[in-house]
Amino acid sequence: MQRVTVIGAGIAGSEAAWQLAERGIAVRLIEMRPLRQTPVHDSDRFAELVCSNSLKSIDTKTAAGALKRELARLGSVVLHAALAARVPAGSALAVDRGIFSRAITAQLSSHTNIEVVRGEVESLDGIIESKELCILATGPLTSASLAESIQGVLGKENLAFFDAAAPIISAEPLDRDRLFAQSRYSSDEKDYLNAAMDRETYEDFITQLIVAQRIVLKDFESHDLFQACQPLEEIARKGRDALRFGALKPVGLIDPRTDRRPWAAVQLRAENTDRTAYNLVGFQTNLTFAAQQQVFRMIPGLERAEFLRYGVMHRNTFINSPQLLDSSLSLSRIGLPTIRFAGQITGTEGYVEAIGSGLMAALGTYAQIKGLPEPVLPQQTLLGSLLRYATDPNTLDYQPMHVNYGIMMPLEQPIRSKQQRYLAYSQRARQALDDFIDDRPDLRFLPPYSLPLIQD
Ligand SMILES: Cc1cc2nc3c(=O)[nH]c(=O)nc-3n(C[C@H](O)[C@H](O)[C@H](O)COP(=O)(O)OP(=O)(O)OC[C@H]3O[C@@H](n4cnc5c(N)ncnc54)[C@H](O)[C@@H]3O)c2cc1C
Structure with missing residues (x-):
């Protein structure tokens, strides 16, 4: 046996x-x-x-x-x-x-x-x-x-x-009229959904992001995480434009509704083969779940976002x-x-x-x-x-x-x-x-x- x-x-x-x-x-x-x-x-x-x-x-x-x-x-x-x-x-x-x-x-x-x-x-x-x-x-x-x-x-x-997980949201309630499918630097490839932000929307988003409530990490967790990567809200605190040069950079994207590069853009990447779920690229976060709902629903097209899993860092x-x-x-x-x-x-x-x-x-x-x-x-x-x-x-x-x-x-x-x-x-x-x-x-x-x- x-x-x-x-x-x-x-x-x-x-x-x-x-x-x-x-x-x-x-x-x-x-x-x-x-x-x-x-x-x-x-x-x-x-x-x-x-x-x-x-x-x-x-x-x-x-x-x-x-x-x-x-x-x-x-x-x-x-x-x-x-x-x-x-x-x-x-x-x-x-x-x-x-x-x-x-x-x-x-x-x-x-x-x-x-x-x-x-x-x-x-x-x-x-x-x-x-x-x-x-x-x-x-x-x-x-x-x-x-x-x-x-x-x-x-x-x-x-x-x-x-x-260092970014939130994952359901594809179903996304407002497709406010999103456009495009890969960075290529108008032919459409691997990502993009949420374009104008200057005012971006500024409002940053204002809310930096004051939103965060989860307090346990002592034994803080060290590893600090070395791993910085949460979105920490990067935003370093300077109001920091995310425009990071996770929300609009480089290589042209919004087909304006034919122009947006002020900032959030990218959504399919999470599974069936494309029923998308993750918010670069949105690793320590915000509380309630704060994630409140702040991330400010992103154009995500007003009714349904969170399948929240971002976590632990x-x-x-x-x-x-x-x-x-x-x-x-x-x-x-x-x-x-x-x-x-x-x-x-x-x-x-x-x-x-x-x-x-x-x-x-x-x-x-x-x-x-x-x-x-x-x-x-x-x-x-x-x-x-x-x-x-x-x-x-x-x-x-x-x-x-x-x-x-x-x-x-x-x-x-x-x-x-x-x-x-x-x-x-x-x-x-x-x-x-x-x-x-x-x-x-x-x-x-x-x-x-x-x-x-x-x-
Ligand atoms: C701080 C923290 C909080 C969490 N809170 C929740 C929560 O509220 N709700 C929730 O659903 N999930 C929570 N989780 C996730 C939770 O750990 C898992 O859901 C669940 O415990 C995983 O079960 P497991 O059997 O994989 O691991 P565990 O239940 O952790 O079992 C692993 C076992 O392996 C033993 N072990 C480890 N290394 C060795 C080794 N080398 N040799 C022999 N034995 C070893 C450990 O002693 C332990 O008994 C939390 C995790 C952490 C770290």
């Missing part, structure tokens, strides 16, 4: 270990805490929630809620523990973090197929040499020595230590998944098919997303052991579309992403109303997952259970 090593008993690693163990696979689960702590964990428990105790919405019309429905259907143990530890929080699934992580620790530690080892894995060399199956789920604060080893294997350019270790991982989250593309990644280190962001990638990394490993076809979730599902985004080589300038409807395969019939559109995505996702589960009994899915979901 082949044994699987899971490194990191956080949210993703705990789910992965359980899924394998329940399918009769021997698992060695290695966790460095309490021997070595991260700057944010403070216990020796598995699946410790490091910040908020909310796992977000249980309304299945939202992407977060529909993802939970998928994970309950797939028999996730971590989500089940969250349900048992639930505290009242309206339409959110919030948990008593102590009850939650104690329950998962006890459940995994007493499983006959799981051997828990406490200690830091400092290098991947032994695992690569032995060719043993491994799921690496060491999270956003992977220890320094292991991170160095990962860099050695994947290349320095393929492991980042911080997010400490985060993640690999360049689209260029490295195959659709079952393994490093097969670079000749290491026995090593998989799961959780935040893949660039999928958020607690529930970590559960999802942990679960799918386990299914991929199980299929590999049993010689089954690779399990690839349909793109119509929430989890399938997130993993597709994270492993699609066409995803450029990869920045962490949480689940959202903007990265999903477009509907066959476009729906204008946002509510109706989300409902359609959600219902399509449910059907697609049901079909997938029916088609793949060989994957031995764990029993589904119900969550107190607000159903569509």
Whole structure:
């Protein structure tokens, strides 16, 4: 019987270990805490929630809620523990973090197929040499020595230590009449959407940007971020024209409505192949989410912008998944098919997303052991579309992403109303997952259970 090593008993690693163990696979689960702590964990428990105790919405019309429905259907143990530890929080699934992580620790530690080892894995060399199956789920604060080893294997350019993510907005509510498609220096290429600003609009924008409310970084984050790159609002503070010579430079652009170069221009770059989402080029920011809505909706054409993810800048270790991982989250593309990644280190962001990638990394490993076809979730599902985004080589300038409807395969019939559109995505996702589960009994899915979901 082949044994699987899971490194990191956080949210993703705990789910992965359980899924394998329940399918009769021997698992060695290695966790460095309490021997070595991260700057944010403070216990020796598995699946410790490091910040908020909310796992977000249980309304299945939202992407977060529909993802939970998928994970309950797939028999996730971590989500089940969250349900048992639930505290009242309206339409959110919030948990008593102590009850939650104690329950998962006890459940995994007493499983006959799981051997828990406490200690830091400092290098991947032994695992690569032995060719043993491994799921690496060491999270956003992977220890320094292991991170160095990962860099050695994947290349320095393929492991980042911080997010410097610009906001991503939905294509749907953009006012196309106020935007023009053009690449810089070329009127033939139309890779970018551009929002032209005249002098007055630019000045108003800068005035609001420099006074807008910012997020206060934690001490351990400030140093790395300072070295990484400067947020948009910091650059604006250096001089009112600084952004006109930086992210908002109009050079090489001609607005077809005036036949002139605009005073300043914001560029939007497609975020996915389907062009359902765009990012604001160069808009790395530390503004609060409310301030981002207020200030960035001042940009012409973005008045009704719908934020699929807000800009963030914080400490985060993640690999360049689209260029490295195959659709079952393994490093097969670079000749290491026995090593998989799961959780935040893949660039999928958020607690529930970590559960999802942990679960799918386990299914991929199980299929590999049993010689089954690779399990690839349909793109119509929430989890399938997130993993597709994270492993699609066409995803450029990869920045962490949480689940959202903007990265999903477009509907066959476009729906204008946002509510109706989300409902359609959600219902399509449910059907697609049901079909997938029916088609793949060989994957031995764990029993589904119900969550107190607000159903569509
Ligand atoms: C400061 C901060 C705040 C956050 N707040 C939120 C939030 O409010 N909501 C949200 O959804 N997400 C939040 N996140 C993201 C959050 O970390 C992820 O959603 C989630 O914890 C990722 O799960 P994971 O399993 O990938 O990593 P983790 O849960 O962090 O698990 C990784 C595990 O690996 C262990 N480990 C690390 N290195 C080694 C090693 N070398 N050897 C052995 N074990 C190792 C760690 O001790 C840890 O137990 C936050 C992240 C940070 C850094």
